[in-house]
Amino acid sequence: MTAAPEIIIRDAKESERKKIAQVMLEAYQQYAFDLPQPRWEEYRDSIRNSVYGNGPYARLVAVLDGEIVGSAQLFLSSEAAYGKPELGIESPIIRLLAVSPAYRGRGIATLLIREAAHRAVLLDASALHLHTSDMMASAIQLYERLGFKRAYETDIRNGETLVKGYRLDLHSTSLLDRVV
Numbered sequence: 610m611t612a613a614p615e616i617i618i619r620d621a622k623e624s625e626r627k628k629i630a631q632v633m634l635e636a637y638q639q640y641a642f643d644l645p646q647p648r649w650e651e652y653r654d655s656i657r658n659s660v661y662g663n664g665p666y667a668r669l670v671a672v673l674d675g676e677i678v679g680s681a682q683l684f685l686s687s688e689a690a691y692g693k694p695e696l697g698i699e700s701p702i703i704r705l706l707a708v709s710p711a712y713r714g715r716g717i718a719t720l721l722i723r724e725a726a727h728r729a730v731l732l733d734a735s736a737l738h739l740h741t742s743d744m745m746a747s748a749i750q751l752y753e754r755l756g757f758k759r760a761y762e763t764d765i766r767n768g769e770t771l772v773k774g775y776r777l778d779l780h781s782t783s784l785l786d787r788v789v
Contacts, residue, residue: 614674616717618724621668621680628677629670630660636679636707643744648768659705664689666701669724671708671717679708681721683728687738687763696763696774701729703739706748718751730779737777738763742770749773756781 621629633656641649659665664684671679682705684690687698703725708717729737738760741748752775763774 616678616715616720617672618669618720619672621670621677625670625677626660629668629680630657632677632680632709633657633660633705633707635709637705639710640744648770656705665704667725667728669721671721673712673715673717678712679706679717679721681706681725683725685732691740691765693765696765698738698763700734700736700738701725701732703737706739718748719755722751722755726777726779735778735780737779739775740765740772741775742767742772744770 634653637652637656640652644652659682665682666685666689667683669681669683670677681703684702684704686694686700687696687702688694690698690702690704703722706718706721708721726737739752739757740763741752743749755777757775757777760774760776763776765772765774
């Protein structure tokens with residue numbers, strides 16, 4: 610019996626940005642039908658720009674059999690992540706968690722979140738944040754299963770869309786055992 614290939618989570622290389630953009634856009638393409646076309650085009654451009662920008666503290670990738678199949682970005686504050694210092698988040702934020710649709714259901718998103726949480730702990734952070742919207746229902750289920758709680762005070766409005774804030778308490782031993 611052959612062992613299943615191992616999923617490796619590591620820092621992205623500069624030379625991998627094009628592939629990361631491809632995976633992110635492939636993963637987020639499903640929302641093109643949920644948003645008005647101008648909003649989707651703006652969102653798509655934002656995703657692409659984030660891949661080529663220099664804002665993230667870390668760019669994480671999930672690699673399976675030498676191929677990038679997932680990614681996530683880790684920012685150190687709401688100012689770095691969204692250009693919104695008024696949100697007052699001064700701890701790590703996960704943005705643009707993406708798994709190629711062909712590789713979903715294998716725990717890749719969980720591994721990326723665990724690595725982000727591990728890095729947040731190494732930074733001596735007390736919490737890990739993220740934002741999402743109702744159209745990303747399966748992602749919300751994952752976040753809540755991993756122990757993220759709503760952080761209403763960090764909600765953002767993007768046009769008509771409520772972008773909900775979530776927070777993972779990194780000092781909670783039971784949550785930390787599950788995530789890190």
